[in-house]
Amino acid sequence: MSEINSSLIKKEGLEWIGEIPRTWNINRLKISISKVKNGVWGEDQKRDKNDIECVRVADFNRLKFVIDNKPLTVRNVIENNKFLLEKGDLLIEKSGGxxxxPVGFVVRYNLNKPAVYANFIAKMTLNCELADSEYFMYLHSTLYAHRITLRSIKQTTGIQNLDINSYMNEYVPYPPLQIQREISKYLNQKTSEIDTLIADxxxxxELLEEKRQAVIxxxxxxxxxxxxxxxxxxVEWIGEVPEHWEDSKIKHTCLINDKVLSESTPKDLDLHYIDIGSVNSSGEIIGIEKYKFSSAPSxxxxxxxxxxxxxxxxxxxxxxxxxxxQDLTNLIASTGFAVITPQKMVEDRxxxxxxxxxxxxxxIVSKSVGVSYPxxxxxxLxxxxIFFPSIKEQKDIVKKIDDQSEHLISSKKEILLQISKLKEYRQSLIYEAVTGKIDVSDYDVPVESDPEEVSQ
Structure with missing residues (x-):
């Protein structure tokens, strides 16, 4: 794969785009779209002719820019034919974030089944004479990665809203349609190779986490x-425990939801907030939001x-x-959490x-009730x-788990860094292709640099 000949490049004056081939044009996003239509949420499933699967923002695959191929939420939507998706439609998150x-993320509808799309989403039907669906999927991902979408976000309350008209006035590169298809074909191949490495x-x-869970x-x-x-x-699900361990229940050994903020809390009080989405499946807190009490979620x-x-x-x-x-001042959790505070007989770790x-x-999962939100x-709860030994033995148990987990956690961090580098490389490759920095006409020639090397 060769770099585009610099003699064929002109400067367009848009910082994020940089230089593009002379045969390409620059124009507003809106000319690539023939129609924008907001989604619908409908009502709960009724098991009648109006029941239909509905794409939500949660179904967006943010690595591959498509919809995850899994059962979707079923909603009851009258005249759902007015909101049906077709393969190749682009979906943009217009509210939430x-x-x-932030809002503004775009995916391509890639499934071979009838579905509608939720009210926080808008469908963009492409002008097929000017725009290739896959090329514009990759182009929108570049706009998002370069945070161009932020210019069009309006936020007056806790929810973000994308000004679609403003976003559609952004200038983007328009290669000839055949070049768009060549770029799409190239990126489909190369991103697939990178995605395979990431999945591995x-x-x-997952294997490291399974091993650590087994130790715990x-x-x-x-x-x-x-x-x-x-x-x-x-207790059937626990089985045998050491004979000398005490048995009790959580309510006899811990306080549950001991303290809550009252409605009389000063409006200007600074809070550190942990939401359900702030905690991952490995038990790690991946984000603490800061709010004034007056603007914090209810x-x-x-x-x-x-x-x-x-x-x-x-x-x-x-x-x-x-x-x-952490010992943060005014640390607050969502009411979706139960806060368990151990008393003297149980060590917190x-x-x-x-x-x-x-x-x-x-x-906990087996005792949960509900379908969408068990x-x-x-x-x-x-x-x-719960069964437990003396405090001294509890501390010894914690030390053993910590010691045996140390090398597993270290290995996990190293692999996560490799994944991060691969994702950066993936997005960089997309940017280079959709803005014409590389010539993809020889896309079928192996890339000189092995993506695996990027992760090392």
Whole structure:
């Protein structure tokens, strides 16, 4: 693959685009679109002729810019034929978002089944005489990656809204239609190669996490001595536990949701807020938002302090369970969490590992009720049985888990860095192609630099 001959390039004066081939044009986004139509949410499923699958923003695959091929939410939409998607339509998130994941993300509808799209989404039907669906999918991803969409975001409350008209007035490159198709074909091939590498590395992370979970589950339920005398716990899903361990329930050993913010809280109070989405399935807090009380979400009410364990009581299959190791002022969690504060007989780290073990997570999920948003009741949670040794032995158990987890966590961090570099390379490759920095006419020639090398 060769760089485009510099003698064939002209400067267009748009910073993010840079130089483009002389045969390309620059024009507004809106001429690539023949129609924009907002989505619909309808009503709950009624099992009649108006039931239809509905694409939500949660179904967006943000790596591949398509819709995940899985069962979609079923909604009841009258005259749903007015909102039907066709393969190749582009979908843009027009409402919702947040500081870390703004609105304006675009995906291509790639599924071979009838579906409509939710009210936080708009469908963009392309002008097929000027625009190739896949090329513009990649082009929109570049606009998003370069944060061009931020210019068109309006936010007066907690929710972001994309000014579609403003966004459609952005200038973008327009290669000849045949060149667009060649770029699409090239990027489909190359991104697929990179995606395979990323998937392989993500599987390695899953295996490391499974190994760590096995260590946690075995140690917090069986103890440190493989020769210790065991007893039947009397709880089918727990099985045998060391004979000398005490048995109790969460409600007898912990406080649950001990403190909450009142409505009389000063409006200008600074909060550090943890939402359900802020905790990943590995028990890591991946983001703490800052708000004034007056602008914080209405669910920002649970008071949290260092040593507490948070258990997501909604969408429990996400395994959003974490231990608080930070001593932040005014740390607040969503009411979707149960805040568990251990008392003197239970060490906080031991309790956290216990509640994050496979046995407890699977029990929490199994006791949850609901389809779209399964939730566990307060009563089920507070009556959950726990078994534990002396404080000294609990601390020894925590130390063993920490020691055995250290190299697993280190390996995971290294692989995550490799994945991050691959994603950066992927987006850079897309940018270079859609803005004409590279000549893709010889797309079928192997790339000189191996994507694997980028991740090292």
């Amino acid at each position: 947040g500081d870390k994941q 590395k993500e599987r390695l992370i 589950t075995e140690t917090v339920t069986k103890g440190l001595d493989p020769n210790v005398k065991m007893k039947d716990s009397g 669910r920002a009410r649970r008071v949290v302090k260092k040593g507490d364990t948070l258990i997501s009581t909604v969408r429990t299959y996400l395994r959003a369970i974490t231990w608080i190791d 031991f309790l956290s590992y216990l509640l994050r073990s496979n046995l407890y997570v699977e029990n 939730a566990i009741s307060f009563k089920e 507070e009556n959950m049985p």
